Amino acid sequence: MNLLIKNGHVINPxxxxxxxxxxxxxxxxxxxxxxxxxxxxxxxxxxxxGLLVTPGLIDxxxxxxxxxxxxxxxxxTGTRAAAAGGFTSVACMPNTGPVNDNxxxxxxxxxxxxxxxxxNVFPVGAITQGIKGENLAEMGDMKEAGCVAVSxxxxxxxxPELMRRALEYAKGMEITLISHSEDLGLAGDGxxxxxxxxxxxxxxxIPWVAENAATARDxxxxxxxDSPIHIAHVSTKGAVQIIRDxxxxxxxxxxxxxxxxxxxxxxxxxxxxxxxxxxxxxxxxADVQAIKEGLSDGTIDAVATDHAPHHLDEKDVEYxxxxxxxxxxxxxxxxxLALVADKVLSPSQxxxxxxxxxxxxxxxxxxTLTQGAVADITLIDPNAEWVVETDKLESKSKNxxxxxxxxxxxxxxxxxxxxxxxxx
Amino acid sequence: xxxxxxxxxxxxxxxxxxxxxxxxxxDNMKEISKREIKKVPTLRGKTVVNLFYEPSTRTRxxxxxxxxxxxxxxxxxxxxxxxVQKGETLSDTARNIEAMKPDIIVMRHAISGSHHYLAKxxxxxxxxxxxxxxxxxxxGLLDMMxxxxxxxxxxxxxxxxxxxxxHSRVARSNIYGLTKMGARVFLAGPPTLIPPGVERLGNVTxxxxxxxxxxxxxxxxxxxxxxxxxxxxxxxxxxEYSRFFGLSRDVVKLAKPGVLVMHPGPxxxxxxxxxxxxxxxxSVILEQVENGVAVRxxxxxxxxxxxPTE
Amino acid sequence: xxTEATVILDGVGIKRAxxxxxxxxxxxxxxxxxxxxxxxxxxxxxxxxxxxxxxEEIEGVKIPVGSVDITLYRDDIxxxxxxxxxxxxxxxxxxxxxxxxxxxDVLFTGRTIRAAMDAMMxxxxxxxxxxxxxIDRGHRELPIRADFVGRNVPTSRxxxxxxxxxxxxxxxxxxxxxx
Numbered sequence: 001m002n003l004l005i006k007n008g009h010v011i012n013p014x015x016x017x018x019x020x021x022x023x024x025x026x027x028x029x030x031x032x033x034x035x036x037x038x039x040x041x042x043x044x045x046x047x048x049x050g051l052l053v054t055p056g057l058i059d060x061x062x063x064x065x066x067x068x069x070x071x072x073x074x075x076x077t078g079t080r081a082a083a084a085g086g087f088t089s090v091a092c093m094p095n096t097g098p099v100n101d102n103x104x105x106x107x108x109x110x111x112x113x114x115x116x117x118x119x120n121v122f123p124v125g126a127i128t129q130g131i132k133g134e135n136l137a138e139m140g141d142m143k144e145a146g147c148v149a150v151s152x153x154x155x156x157x158x159x160p161e162l163m164r165r166a167l168e169y170a171k172g173m174e175i176t177l178i179s180h181s182e183d184l185g186l187a188g189d190g191x192x193x194x195x196x197x198x199x200x201x202x203x204x205x206i207p208w209v210a211e212n213a214a215t216a217r218d219x220x221x222x223x224x225x226d227s228p229i230h231i232a233h234v235s236t237k238g239a240v241q242i243i244r245d246x247x248x249x250x251x252x253x254x255x256x257x258x259x260x261x262x263x264x265x266x267x268x269x270x271x272x273x274x275x276x277x278x279x280x281x282x283x284x285x286a287d288v289q290a291i292k293e294g295l296s297d298g299t300i301d302a303v304a305t306d307h308a309p310h311h312l313d314e315k316d317v318e319y320x321x322x323x324x325x326x327x328x329x330x331x332x333x334x335x336x337l338a339l340v341a342d343k344v345l346s347p348s349q350x351x352x353x354x355x356x357x358x359x360x361x362x363x364x365x366x367x368t369l370t371q372g373a374v375a376d377i378t379l380i381d382p383n384a385e386w387v388v389e390t391d392k393l394e395s396k397s398k399n400x401x402x403x404x405x406x407x408x409x410x411x412x413x414x415x416x417x418x419x420x421x422x423x424x
Numbered sequence: 425x426x427x428x429x430x431x432x433x434x435x436x437x438x439x440x441x442x443x444x445x446x447x448x449x450x451d452n453m454k455e456i457s458k459r460e461i462k463k464v465p466t467l468r469g470k471t472v473v474n475l476f477y478e479p480s481t482r483t484r485x486x487x488x489x490x491x492x493x494x495x496x497x498x499x500x501x502x503x504x505x506x507x508v509q510k511g512e513t514l515s516d517t518a519r520n521i522e523a524m525k526p527d528i529i530v531m532r533h534a535i536s537g538s539h540h541y542l543a544k545x546x547x548x549x550x551x552x553x554x555x556x557x558x559x560x561x562x563x564g565l566l567d568m569m570x571x572x573x574x575x576x577x578x579x580x581x582x583x584x585x586x587x588x589x590x591h592s593r594v595a596r597s598n599i600y601g602l603t604k605m606g607a608r609v610f611l612a613g614p615p616t617l618i619p620p621g622v623e624r625l626g627n628v629t630x631x632x633x634x635x636x637x638x639x640x641x642x643x644x645x646x647x648x649x650x651x652x653x654x655x656x657x658x659x660x661x662x663x664e665y666s667r668f669f670g671l672s673r674d675v676v677k678l679a680k681p682g683v684l685v686m687h688p689g690p691x692x693x694x695x696x697x698x699x700x701x702x703x704x705x706x707s708v709i710l711e712q713v714e715n716g717v718a719v720r721x722x723x724x725x726x727x728x729x730x731x732p733t734e
Numbered sequence: 735x736x737t738e739a740t741v742i743l744d745g746v747g748i749k750r751a752x753x754x755x756x757x758x759x760x761x762x763x764x765x766x767x768x769x770x771x772x773x774x775x776x777x778x779x780x781x782x783x784x785x786x787x788x789x790e791e792i793e794g795v796k797i798p799v800g801s802v803d804i805t806l807y808r809d810d811i812x813x814x815x816x817x818x819x820x821x822x823x824x825x826x827x828x829x830x831x832x833x834x835x836x837x838x839d840v841l842f843t844g845r846t847i848r849a850a851m852d853a854m855m856x857x858x859x860x861x862x863x864x865x866x867x868x869i870d871r872g873h874r875e876l877p878i879r880a881d882f883v884g885r886n887v888p889t890s891r892x893x894x895x896x897x898x899x900x901x902x903x904x905x906x907x908x909x910x911x912x913x
Binding site: 196197198199200204205313317318321 | 436513514515533535536537538540541555556557558559590593596619620621622624625
């Protein structure tokens with residue numbers, strides 16, 4: 001069970017490697033990284049000429065919908081989509097049915113992922129029981145069962161006192177807390193970004209202050225409790241600035257954004273496009289610019305997709321009735337590679353935001369190509385051109401605003417624990 | 425000049441020439457309603473379905489009369505009596521109606537963009553009779569028809585629109601239509617009811633005070649204020665609203681002599697408009713209703729013309 | 735495609751024809767009692783006004799003139815790619831029990847006249863409807879015949895006959911185009 005990856009361009013941010021190297025894999029681990037390695041007898045050889053060889057990509061924010069909402073996605077199809085997108089690990093959010101707020105659900109996810117999943121699945125447990133924002137969930141128990149973080153994602157923890165206690169408790173239990181920072185009062189029943197386009201379309205707006213105010217509150221609570229906090233799906237200029245300032249004064253804050261927030265603006269909603277409806281909503285050009293700056297200067301640590309599969313029946317409806325969210329696993333890599341093409345990020349910076357940084361935030365032993373490490377490796381063809389097509393997507397749901405769009409770059413091989421789980 | 429659209433979803437989608445064509449046809453169709461036999465055979469054999477997801481008397485009746493005067497067969501479906509009550513989706517309702525081969529569907533729906541959704545999925549023509557806070561093109565057209573009839577032209581008119589702009593589809597359709605036709609629109613209302621960026625919709629000026637909008641205006645259009653829709657956070661009291669944004673005789677005096685006072689109805693007398701103004705010499709509110717039939721005949725006539733020819 | 739235009743009736747000829755028609759209308763109706771003229775848009779309206787002024791010269795009485803637009807009564811409405819603009823119909827008098835003389839410039843298939851008669855019936859019930867045309871070019875597709883004709887002009891179907899009016903809406907000439 002040996003594998004030699006030859007002639008590839010290795011990018012390994014943890015070691016600052018950015019050069020042509022071979023990698024030898026044995027028994028699911030990385031044996032050796034070096035120049036012109038010889039293939040042991042019987043080893044499978046991948047010629048990675050023209051490909052980038054990177055630590056297995058990690059998407060720290062996906063919704064696998066399993067258990068309970070398998071009509072949208074399940075662990076099998078979700079991990080297949082992840083593999084096709086170049087991801088070797090995903091962290092899955094707890095808003096399932098039932099909610100992952102106890103170790104029984106956590107154990108189910110881990111067991112099913114182990115048995116049937118193509119890639120590593122790291123469950124995220126709920127902060128509060130039932131994601132109701134009332135009582136803390138059993139974080140300690142869930143951590144022991146395998147949860148890598150807690151989050152009420154999809155909903156904020158609105159009560160500031162409860163959020164304070166959650167941060168204190170999570171810190172003690174040494175589990176990462178991921179905040180969905182949104183002021184529900186300000187967001188109201190908004191349907192898209194508040195502003196000119198919403199006025200034109202006659203849709204209720206979600207103002208940026210709903211995100212900024214909540215982000216500021218959460219950052220202050222993290223500062224006050226001296227606890228780490230990770231802010232999910234940052235979409236506004238103001239939130240980027242709040243986090244930048246907080247980092248500068250030493251607050252233990254990290255954050256992520258999603259590819260759609262640096263690719264699309266609220267204009268994508270025109271025509272009442274339900275596949276451009278998500279929460280937080282697509283913002284303005286100025287926000288997109290600020291997100292890029294945040295990625296570039298390191299304010300934004302990670303790119304995560306917020307992969308949110310929804311059934312056609314939940315999207316093929318009047319705009320206001322449509323569910324929030326889009327799938328992202330299979331388009332994240334090309335959309336993110338565009339940041340490199342646009343000189344927003346170096347290849348190494350991008351790969352760090354898609355592997356090393358999420359691994360560190362979640363505290364998992366992934367995201368690096370070093371001797372002895374688990375052989376989760378992604379081989380990327382940065383120049384492959386392809387078109388997003390419904391029937392070629394592995395995800396069970398097809399709710400993407402990028403359908404029919406041309407993409408550049410894709411995973412050529414996705415290798416999990418030394419095993420090729422996807423080949424383009 | 426011919427009309428090439430399959431649907432009329434909003435005045436934003438139409439050119440000034442197309443709006444003018446619709447208005448000219450409406451002008452010439454007005455005479456039909458004054459005849460002894462108020463009917464022409466034009467849409468004989470066509471079926472017009474009125475699908476109303478929101479209660480409406482005026483608009484539904486007006487469309488129904490318009491269709492009947494053109495000899496179309498009409499059918500009314502209202503949400504309270506239909507399968508919608510049983511949870512049927514708009515898409516299914518639309519397809520079921522489509523199977524019965526209608527030619528035109530006139531729809532009112534509380535959700536902005538419903539008509540775009542529908543029009544993309546069906547072969548028959550869709551006329552928007554009001555979608556959420558988005559557009560109400562027949563109202564915009566009948567307002568413009570009334571202004572043009574009374575004042576001769578729309579070009580250069582100063583039109584004040586006062587009230588809840590944020591939730592008003594009437595305001596949006598009038599803004600799109602009027603500014604395309606060369607009028608200047610001045611908006612006034614409580615700041616909480618002025619939507620962001622509205623001044624970018626056309627030649628639009630937002631005024632904080634009602635008097636600034638009304639001063640020297642050729643037309644004052646009052647919008648209905650709906651307490652149930654505005655909720656609790658947007659306004660203090662109806663009393664204060666009425667004091668600052670209600671149309672009284674004194675405010676009318678700021679406008680040009682012979683100003684037209686308009687209201688899309690139904691009116692809250694004593695709230696956004698005083699009765700002596702609503703029933704006064706400047707009021708053209710009933711003319712608006714009369715012109716509504718002609719405008720809707722024009723819309724039905726033009727969309728039924730064979731569809732896009734490109 | 736080249737077109738070749740021949741003048742088949744000049745201004746003097748038109749005047750003569752209209753004067754004759756005016757006399758024939760009076761003769762047929764034994765005067766102007768209950769007489770009204772309705773021109774079919776747009777050429778017919780101009781000719782109706784011409785006839786009315788001749789009738790007034792002869793009899794000293796103003797004859798009511800209306801206009802009818804037949805767009806909404808056309809029988810080809812279902813096959814039009816896009817509906818034609820609608821013109822104004824103005825009949826500012828009652829036609830109930832009246833002797834209505836419909837006026838048109840060129841009588842061809844008869845379909846326009848059928849539409850105009852239907853439109854007239856929707857305005858009331860006249861005692862008679864009579865038809866006056868400046869040119870009858872033949873090729874009838876409906877059982878319709880003019881009561882008063884300025885000139886019969888045998889044509890082929892491919893040819894086109896037009897009456898040209900000046901800026902004051904007075905008829906100037908009738909010409910025939912061969913395609």
